[in-house]
Amino acid sequence: MSLTRELAIGGYLAAALTVVALELLARRTGSRLPTLGRLCESLLRLRIGLRFRAGLRFRAGGLPVGRIAGYAVWCWLGWHLFAR
Amino acid sequence: MVRVLVLALLALVGALFPSFSPAANLYVLVVGGTLAWLALSGRLARRALAGPLPATTPAPVLVEAPLPVEAPVPVEAPMFTPTTPTTPVAAGPGPAAREASSRLSPAAAWWLVPVLLLGVVELTDLALGSTYPHPTLSNLLDPVLDHYPVRAAAYFGWLAAFWWLVRR
Numbered sequence: 396m397s398l399t400r401e402l403a404i405g406g407y408l409a410a411a412l413t414v415v416a417l418e419l420l421a422r423r424t425g426s427r428l429p430t431l432g433r434l435c436e437s438l439l440r441l442r443i444g445l446r447f448r449a450g451l452r453f454r455a456g457g458l459p460v461g462r463i464a465g466y467a468v469w470c471w472l473g474w475h476l477f478a479r
Numbered sequence: 480m481v482r483v484l485v486l487a488l489l490a491l492v493g494a495l496f497p498s499f500s501p502a503a504n505l506y507v508l509v510v511g512g513t514l515a516w517l518a519l520s521g522r523l524a525r526r527a528l529a530g531p532l533p534a535t536t537p538a539p540v541l542v543e544a545p546l547p548v549e550a551p552v553p554v555e556a557p558m559f560t561p562t563t564p565t566t567p568v569a570a571g572p573g574p575a576a577r578e579a580s581s582r583l584s585p586a587a588a589w590w591l592v593p594v595l596l597l598g599v600v601e602l603t604d605l606a607l608g609s610t611y612p613h614p615t616l617s618n619l620l621d622p623v624l625d626h627y628p629v630r631a632a633a634y635f636g637w638l639a640a641f642w643w644l645v646r647r
Binding site: 400410429474476478 | 498506586592600607614617
């Protein structure tokens with residue numbers, strides 16, 4: 396096994412361990428760090444709306460970009476791992 | 480329980496198709512596309528909202544559901560930001576608690592650490608050719624996913640996480 400391969404695997408493991416560590420920290424009582432689930436929920440709620448001003452102000456639409464991006468990324472991940 | 484069985488069945492079938500086969504491509508795209516369509520069309524959210532809600536549920540909870548085109552959006556909702564309420568609600572299951580939990584503290588930036596770490600390693604290996612000395616994550620996972628039980632379990636995990644995302 397080459398050194399660069401070991402470094403790459405170490406990098407992936409470090410990223411995974413960081414996720415576990417952050418999740419454990421987030422689950423502590425009183426922690427201000429959001430859990431991974433809460434973070435994903437917030438990102439899914441991201442919307443971009445169009446606001447018009449014509450006498451009365453109102454906001455129309457509200458494109459759920461967070462959901463579209465989230466589902467697209469997850470679809471791509473599944474396709475990448477199981478199909479391509 | 481029924482949902483778990485359906486997801487397990489989908490995973491067991493999906494894992495039968497080998498990578499790079501047309502059937503595998505079609506299957507994963509149909510399953511993923513269907514789940515995404517269910518979520519974006521708001522069918523699952525409307526069903527969830529149709530259930531009994533506590534009397535103290537704040538009005539902004541209705542914003543949580545993927546809205547139909549003609550649905551009104553609050554005038555004062557901030558643009559280019561997550562639509563979050565300002566009233567804190569006690570943590571717990573249900574839409575109201577999820578709504579309250581959507582406001583992120585600055586500490587959430589710590590989650591960028593694993594994202595950036597993974598991104599740097601992945602992009603570096605990809606730029607270096609995605610070879611044995613420079614493996615991307617999918618290169619490392621492909622030999623593992625060749626085994627049917629592991630592939631089915633991973634497929635189930637992907638579907639379960641997708642279902643979780645759809646239900647948010």
